[in-house]
Amino acid sequence: xxxxxxxxxxxxxxxxxxxxxxxxxxxxxxxxxxxxxxxxxxxxxxxxxxxxxxxxxxxxxxxxxxxxxxxxxxxxxxxxxxxxxxxxxxxxxxxxxxxxxxxxxxxxxxxxxxxxxxxxxxxxxxxxxxxxxxxxxxxxxxxxxxxxxxxxxxxxxxxxxxxxxxxxxxxxxxxxxxxxxxxxxxxxxxxxxxxxxxxxxxxxxxxxxxxxxxxxxxxxxxxxxxxxxxxxxxxxxxxxxxxxxxxxxxxxxxxxxxxxxxxxxxxxxxxxxxxxxxxxxxxxxxxxxxxxxxxxxxxxxxxxxxxxxxxxxxxxxxxxxxxxxxxxxxxxxxxxxxxxxxxxxx
Amino acid sequence: xxxxxxxxxxxxxxxxxxxxxxxxxxxxxxxxxxxxxxxxxxxxxxxxxxxxxxxxxxxxxxxxxxxxxxxxxxxxxxxxxxxxxxxxxxxxxxxxxxxxxxxxxxxxxxxxxxxxxxxxxxxxxxxxxxxxxxxxxxxxxxxxxxxxxxxxxxxxxxxxxxxxxxxxxxxxxxxxxxxxxxxxxxxxxxxxxxxxxxxxxxxxxxxxxxxxxxxxxxxxxxxxxxxxxxxxxxxxxxxxxxxxxxxxxxxxxxxxxxxxxxxxxxxxxxxxxxxxxxxxxxxxxxxxxxxxxxxxxxxxxxxxxxxxxxxxxxxxxxxxxxxxxxxxxxxxxxxxxxxxxxxxxx
Numbered sequence: 175x176x177x178x179x180x181x182x183x184x185x186x187x188x189x190x191x192x193x194x195x196x197x198x199x200x201x202x203x204x205x206x207x208x209x210x211x212x213x214x215x216x217x218x219x220x221x222x223x224x225x226x227x228x229x230x231x232x233x234x235x236x237x238x239x240x241x242x243x244x245x246x247x248x249x250x251x252x253x254x255x256x257x258x259x260x261x262x263x264x265x266x267x268x269x270x271x272x273x274x275x276x277x278x279x280x281x282x283x284x285x286x287x288x289x290x291x292x293x294x295x296x297x298x299x300x301x302x303x304x305x306x307x308x309x310x311x312x313x314x315x316x317x318x319x320x321x322x323x324x325x326x327x328x329x330x331x332x333x334x335x336x337x338x339x340x341x342x343x344x345x346x347x348x349x350x351x352x353x354x355x356x357x358x359x360x361x362x363x364x365x366x367x368x369x370x371x372x373x374x375x376x377x378x379x380x381x382x383x384x385x386x387x388x389x390x391x392x393x394x395x396x397x398x399x400x401x402x403x404x405x406x407x408x409x410x411x412x413x414x415x416x417x418x419x420x421x422x423x424x425x426x427x428x429x430x431x432x433x434x435x436x437x438x439x440x441x442x443x444x445x446x447x448x449x450x451x452x453x454x455x456x457x458x459x460x461x462x463x464x465x466x467x468x469x470x471x472x473x474x475x476x477x478x479x480x481x482x483x484x485x486x487x488x489x490x491x492x493x494x495x496x497x498x499x500x501x502x503x504x505x506x507x508x509x510x511x512x513x514x515x516x517x518x519x520x
Numbered sequence: 521x522x523x524x525x526x527x528x529x530x531x532x533x534x535x536x537x538x539x540x541x542x543x544x545x546x547x548x549x550x551x552x553x554x555x556x557x558x559x560x561x562x563x564x565x566x567x568x569x570x571x572x573x574x575x576x577x578x579x580x581x582x583x584x585x586x587x588x589x590x591x592x593x594x595x596x597x598x599x600x601x602x603x604x605x606x607x608x609x610x611x612x613x614x615x616x617x618x619x620x621x622x623x624x625x626x627x628x629x630x631x632x633x634x635x636x637x638x639x640x641x642x643x644x645x646x647x648x649x650x651x652x653x654x655x656x657x658x659x660x661x662x663x664x665x666x667x668x669x670x671x672x673x674x675x676x677x678x679x680x681x682x683x684x685x686x687x688x689x690x691x692x693x694x695x696x697x698x699x700x701x702x703x704x705x706x707x708x709x710x711x712x713x714x715x716x717x718x719x720x721x722x723x724x725x726x727x728x729x730x731x732x733x734x735x736x737x738x739x740x741x742x743x744x745x746x747x748x749x750x751x752x753x754x755x756x757x758x759x760x761x762x763x764x765x766x767x768x769x770x771x772x773x774x775x776x777x778x779x780x781x782x783x784x785x786x787x788x789x790x791x792x793x794x795x796x797x798x799x800x801x802x803x804x805x806x807x808x809x810x811x812x813x814x815x816x817x818x819x820x821x822x823x824x825x826x827x828x829x830x831x832x833x834x835x836x837x838x839x840x841x842x843x844x845x846x847x848x849x850x851x852x853x854x855x856x857x858x859x860x861x862x863x864x865x866x
Contacts, residue, residue: 268779273806276779337808433614433622443799450796453789457812460619462683466806 177292178231178501183221184509186231186502194288194296199245200263202300204255206237208322209290210492211504211516212259213352214442219505222444230289233259233282234325236318237294237520239304246300254312255304256478257297258470259326261286264302272472274302291501293520305474311482319489319517320481323357327515328477328488329470330440331357334415335365337438337464342366347403347430348388350417351379353491353515354440356386358415360488363387364480367413371406373399373426379514382490396422403430411435416465421445428452431461439465492517523638524577524847529567530855532577532848540634540642545591546609548646550601552583554668555636556838557850557862558605559698560788565851568790578637579605579629580671582664583866585650592646600658601650602824603643604816605672607632610648620648620817637847639866651820657828665835665863666827669703673861674823674834675816676786677703680761681711683784683810688712693749693776694734696763697725699837699861700786702732704761706834709733710826713759717752719745719772725860728836742768749776757781762811767791774798777807785811838863 177191194203209232218225239253249255261281262274269277279299283289287296297303311317331354340346344367348358351374362370363386371390372383380391392402403426404410410432416424419441427437428451443451456463480486494513496504497520504516523537540549555578564571585599595601607627608620615623625645629635633642643649657663677700686692690713694704697720708716709732717736718729726737738748749772750756756778762770765787773783774797783802802809826832840859842850843866850862 271780273780276806434617434619439803443803447800451799453797454793456809457785457789460622460810460812460815462808462810463802464806464808464810466803469806 175293176498180218180225180229180231181227184219186505188499188501194294196241196243197296198298199243200299201243202239202246202249202297202304203241203294204235204237204297205240205294206235206290206292206520208236209518210234211508212326216509219509230284230292232289232291233284235290235295236322236325242300248301249304249306254307256307256321256325256474257304258329258474260467261298262302262471263299269302273469274471275467275469291518320487321478323488323491324474324477326470327353327491328357329473330354330468332361332473332477333468334358334417334438334440335361338413338415339436340365340367340413343368344413345369345407345411346413346415347371347373347411348415348417349373349423349427351376351383352417355417356382356491357488358417359383359386359388364486371403400426400429417441419443419445421449425452428455431459433459436462436464440468491515495519521639522844526564526571526575526577527573530565532851534845534847540640542587542589543642544644545589546645547589548585548592548595548643548650549587549640550581550583550643551586551640552581552636552638552866554582555864556580557854558672562855565855576630576635576638578635581636581641582668582671588646594647595650595652600653602653602667602671602820603650604675604820606813607644608648608817609645615648618818619815621813621815637864666833667824669834669837670820670823672816673699673837674703675819676700676814678707678819678823679814680704680763680784680786680811681707684759684761685782686711686713686759689714690759691715691753691757692759692761693717693719693757694761694763695719695769695773697722697729698763701763702728702837703834704763705729705732705734710832717749746772746775763787765789765791767795771798774801777805779805782808782810786814837861841865
């Protein structure tokens with residue numbers, strides 16, 4: 175089979191790799207029909223994160239079960255499945271508690287098995303990791319496109335909103351107009367927010383934010399954006415979604431949160447980890463900081479129900495579609511900010 | 521009248537100062553009967569925090585109302601009152617929301633009015649700031665000693681427990697065996713925790729922690745303490761109270777919290793502010809960080825009810841009692857760790 179391989183900064187190639195095979199009785203083999211390129215993939219692509227040359231890439235698989243191990247109970251060949259960006263056994267304390275990203279036996283795709291940017295992948299703990307798509311939508315491409323972002327960005331935006339405590343009537347600030355920020359807008363609207371202020375720097379993305387339910391957009395930078403947010407919210411929002419992971423975006427979140435409010439953060443905090451977090455401001459505001467890798471698997475069924483009912487459609491986050499051979503171009507386009515998020519259809 | 525004045529590091533003196541007088545119609549003048557020296561007073565005492573020489577000190581007053589301004593509605597001369605370490609108007613959005621430490625018009629004693637380590641003090645926003653003690657206990661010294669820590673340390677320990685989400689049956693780690701940590705143990709027990717693990721380095725204080733309800737104590741340092749905590753809790757506690765504010769204590773809290781758990785932090789984060797916060801560990805655990813200056817005023821009536829019923833008595837946190845002239849000795853004793861917390865009786 176063929177798959178994307180990382181060879182070094184800005185060097186992704188499609189190459190022949192061995193077919194995956196069942197290694198544990200809880201494995202399944204999934205023939206991939208849709209996968210994606212993630213904003214977090216750009217870190218190694220840009221050389222900002224260590225990643226071993228020769229490694230497989232990708233962590234957002236959707237596809238058809240081809241084979242299952244002897245202990246897989248709830249899936250069979252032919253099932254169409256979604257997989258979250260984290261693998262989880264579905265049976266441990268943390269999986270039961272709705273935190274599959276802390277699964278005792280779980281992990282991430284490229285480090286635990288194969289990357290998901292390829293023709294097929296071995297899915298460990300198939301019963302725990304994979305979620306079946308109902309048969310009656312198998313041929314509905316629009317619904318499948320809308321379901322597919324549940325593998326990562328939609329669940330991640332939802333996690334930001336949950337962590338920020340968004341509920342009916344809320345005023346919410348969403349920092350970041352990437353795919354996760356846009357999904358954060360959708361999630362906030364879905365949870366009943368009345369006012370959603372999207373913060374970003376790209377006019378086309380902020381337009382998408384409006385289409386997704388943002389009532390206001392703020393496109394200024396730094397302190398000017400904060401000033402505008404504080405004016406719009408008369409002193410800060412009780413709910414702030416930090417959907418970037420940068421030091422300046424986190425600082426904006428801390429400055430824009432209302433005393434006693436909460437910041438939901440879901441971008442791996444590469445900026446704050448390096449430059450420090452303004453904990454004094456957070457402290458004196460009695461603001462809550464809550465977030466982490468989104469437990470996408472735990473959210474998937476509720477979000478799927480809304481997609482199937484037609485009330486949720488995050489598919490517009492994809493603004494470029496490629497086939498397997500187009501993956502290197504997809505990376506380049508996202509790197510150059512020509513594409514927001516790339517859908518790979520096989 | 522006489523009051524404590526800061527003259528420089530390790531130099532507190534009792535001197536004559538002008539009597540306080542009503543300046544705003546919402547003021548009251550309180551003749552102080554009990555006040556205290558706080559762990560946070562040691563920062564300027566040790567020269568670790570800027571503090572203007574000649575300034576008054578102290579922020580935990582209890583006493584008798586002597587005079588009220590024309591707009592004070594709920595207090596009259598002769599009332600015995602407690603005051604939290606923060607002044608609040610009782611009427612703004614944040615006061616109504618239970619966050620008087622973010623009061624729109626509020627502030628702290630020494631910066632907004634006089635320090636509270638003296639014979640009397642002007643209390644701004646008397647109706648909002650002061651809480652009346654029922655008359656039937658005015659002569660009950662034991663009850664008054666038990667009520668007095670509600671001005672600061674008991675409310676602060678309670679805030680840590682609330683922020684960490686402590687509830688019935690919880691397993692809780694309390695980091696710090698100072699007055700706030702000990703009150704955190706009391707608060708956790710009061711909120712129904714089943715297992716309370718106190719972490720500190722002083723045998724006598726950990727004995728107090730046991731008397732206050734700690735089921736286990738950990739006296740090792742650094743990573744050894746963390747190792748012991750992870751063993752005792754089989755992988756971390758869902759509720760961790762960080763009652764120190766140091767970089768190493770916060771790191772212990774992050775290491776000891778269970779994935780998906782919460783850290784309540786109430787010590788002004790002087791350590792983490794300087795040395796940074798291990799946000800990557802916090803993030804990958806999906807742990808919540810919540811805390812700030814305790815909204816003591818909002819907690820006071822509920823805690824007072826328990827003290828009056830005899831089910832709550834934080835007074836053992838005081839292990840040294842002095843009169844007004846003994847305040848300099850009290851600072852020295854706390855500075856040298858010969859005293860845990862000093863009660864000043866006038």
